[in-house]
Structure formats: structure tokens, C-alpha cells
């Protein structure tokens with residue numbers, strides 16, 4: 001008899017062990033492990049249900065009047081919300097909750113399932129406090145059985161569906177916090193035995209590309225201005241073209257011109273989280289309704305060019321044109337943009353730095369003399385960042401878990417920089 005019981009117990013322990021290993025592998029330091037361990041149990045009734053399952057099992061082993069198991073089968077395609085949070089119509093989540101009852105009829109007090117979000121901060125107000133660390137929100141509840149109800153021996157199915165709202169932030173794993181979604185099913189028999197099943201649901205967002213946008217930046221007191229053509233959306237694990245034009249490089253009155261010496265771009269991922277305290281620890285940060293803000297900037301990719309552009313000093317203002325490719329390499333641990341509805345915000349920006357040096361070049365003379373004046377022109381452009389559209393997302397589901405901290409090495413796929421005739425540029429800076 002005990003072996004029979006165990007064979008039915010196994011399914012609803014599997015997802016738990018899976019869950020515990022998830023955050024443990026993703027966070028980087030040992031010190032995080034107890035925290036994320038605690039996070040899991042803070043999910044609403046997890047602590048209670050986990051304990052009661054354990055205790056009921058040990059007591060059931062001698063009595064063993066009832067047993068059963070729950071499992072969830074998702075029938076809808078991966079949850080992808082197309083469009084921005086403001087405009088997305090959401091995505092349909094549907095499937096079947098299976099209740100297996102053995103070896104005989106069991107009377108259930110309740111059978112319910114909840115779709116919930118769990119926001120975990122990696123900077124809790126009190127380290128080790130599960131309530132300071134994780135915030136669980138129930139987004140939808142299904143009550144399949146309410147009140148004592150006999151369920152016959154065998155397999156029973158309970159279909160469910162839910163329109164995941166389009167404004168929900170995507171499943172996120174950032175350096176400061178995580179956003180996860182899960183379905184939690186719980187059945188309670190009239191004898192007090194509890195059956196649990198938890199399944200994580202990944203929510204993705206995909207923003208379709210619109211028209212390229214043009215951005216203009218000016219750099220007073222010089223006459224320099226930069227015009228950039230950038231895509232409306234960039235995709236993690238992909239490249240995108242950047243076209244840049246620098247105007248006003250020639251100052252005819254002074255017989256000077258700005259020569260572009262160096263161009264550097266980098267893509268930064270900026271995470272912000274507001275860690276709130278639980279009721280018991282709210283006094284530590286000055287009462288309830290307050291939070292501690294943390295910010296973190298991670299460079300996902302960077303590249304430096306010493307040449308490769310086209311300079312035109314013959315036109316009235318002069319111009320420099322440069323087209324290059326930027327991108328977020330697939331190996332960089334990155335996350336989609338998320339908004340701050342949950343306290344966690346992730347944004348991305350392209351930072352461009354140009355080093356220009358002034359030269360004196362009198363009319364009709366071939367002699368060019370550096371004036372010794374140089375400037376750094378720094379620009380920052382917000383970039384909407386999502387996973388790739390369509391099939392790219394389900395492909396991503398198959399990726400192995402990524403680690404939090406990948407050494408920030410520059411992308412290797414773009415070292416086709418034209419370095420052939422730039423040696424003199426190097427030394428002159």
C-alpha cells in the first residue's frame with residue numbers, strides 16, 4: 001500500500017523540486033540561495049500547503065484512506081503579448097487541470113486553481129525574509145469544486161482558459177529582480193488532505209517593427225549636430241543597422257574643421273527596482289507604503305571604431321557619414337523591456353560616443369595642423385527591446401537557463417572594423 005501511495009504522490013512533488021532549482025541556478029552567489037528558496041514558499045499559501053501535504057502524508061501512510069494527484073496540461077501556444085503594454089490585446093492561456101483519484105471515491109472540500117504573478121526582489125529590505133523578498137498577486141482564480149463533493153475513482157478533467165492581459169510585464173530575469181507567472185492548483189479533501197500542483201507559465205512580449213526613426217542631437221557651443229537613423233525596436237540576440245551623419249564639421253570663418261577620431265557604441269540595460277518591506281519590517285524603512293530603490297546598469301555589448309566613416313570637408317558645412325551595425329549578442333544575458341507596474345523596470349539604451357579633434361586648415365593650403373582641441377560627443381537613445389517576433393519566442397523557450405553575470409566581453413562578430421588605414425589616427429589621439 002505505501003508504494004501505491006507514493007506512485008501517486010510523485011507528480012505533485014516534481015514541479016516543486018523543479019521550481020527550487022530554477023532560481024538557485026540563475027542567481028550568482030551562494031548568499032542568494034536561501035533567499036530565493038524562501039521566495040518560493042512565500043507564494044500565498046505555499047507554506048501552508050507544502051507543510052500540510054507533508055504532515056498529511058506521514059499520517060496518511062498508516063491510515064491511507066485517500067490519495068490522488070493533480071497535473072496541468074497547457075493547450076494554448078506559448079503566451080506572447082504582441083505590441084506595447086498599452087496596445088497589446090493579450091494572449092489566451094488555456095488548458096486542462098487533471099485530477100486523478102485513486103484508489104477509490106474521494107470527497108473533495110475544494111478544488112481551485114490560481115494564475116498568479118510573483119515579483120521577487122534580489123535586494124529585499126530584510127535579507128532572508130520571504131515576505132520582504134517576494135510579492136505574489138492572484139490574477140485569476142478558478143473554483144472547480146466548492147463545498148463537499150464526491151469525486152469518483154479515475155481521471156477527471158477541468159478545462160480552463162484565461163485571457164492574459166496585454167499590459168502584464170513579460171516574464172523577467174534581471175540583475176535586480178524577477179517577474180514570474182504560475183498556475184497553482186490545490187485540492188483539499190474532506191479529510192484535510194491537500195493536493196498541490198504548480199506550473200510556471202512564461203509570458204513574453206513581442207513588439208513588431210515600425211518605421212525607422214530619425215533622431216537629431218546638437219552639441220553647443222559647436223555647430224556640430226548628429227542625425228541618426230535607428231530601428232523602432234531592437235531584438236535581443238540580433239543586430240541592427242545604425243546610420244549616422246555628423247553635420248557642421250567645417251567652420252569656414254576660423255578655417256577649422258572637426259575630424260572624427262573614434263566612435264564607440266554600447267547597449268546598456270538599466271534595471272530599477274523598488275523593494276518594499278513586509279508589514280513586520282516596514283518600520284525599518286520608515287513605515288508602510290515606502291520602498292527602497294535600487295538601480296543597476298549593465299553593458300550588454302560594445303564596440304569601438306577608429307575608422308570606417310566618410311568625411312566630406314568640401315561642402316559648405318562639411319559632414320561625416322558613418323554606417324555601422326550594433327546589436328545584443330545572444331550570449332549576453334539580457335531581458336525584455338518591462339514597465340514599472342510591478343516595481344521592476346528594465347529599459348535599454350544605445351549610447352554613442354564620438355571623439356572629434358579640431359584641425360586648422362587654411363584655404364588653399366594642403367597643410368593641416370591639429371589645434372589641440374578635442375571633444376567627446378555623447379548621445380543616448382532609448383531603444384525598445386524585445387525578444388524576436390513569431391517563432392523566435394518559442395525557440396527561446398528551449399534555451400538552457402542563463403547565468404546572471406556573463407563577463408562583459410565585446411561582441412566578436414563585429415570585428416570586421418576597417419582598421420587597415422587607421423594607424424596614424426591611433427597615435428594622434
Ligand SMILES: [Zn+2]
Nearest residue numbers: 129132278281
Ligand atoms: Zn519582512
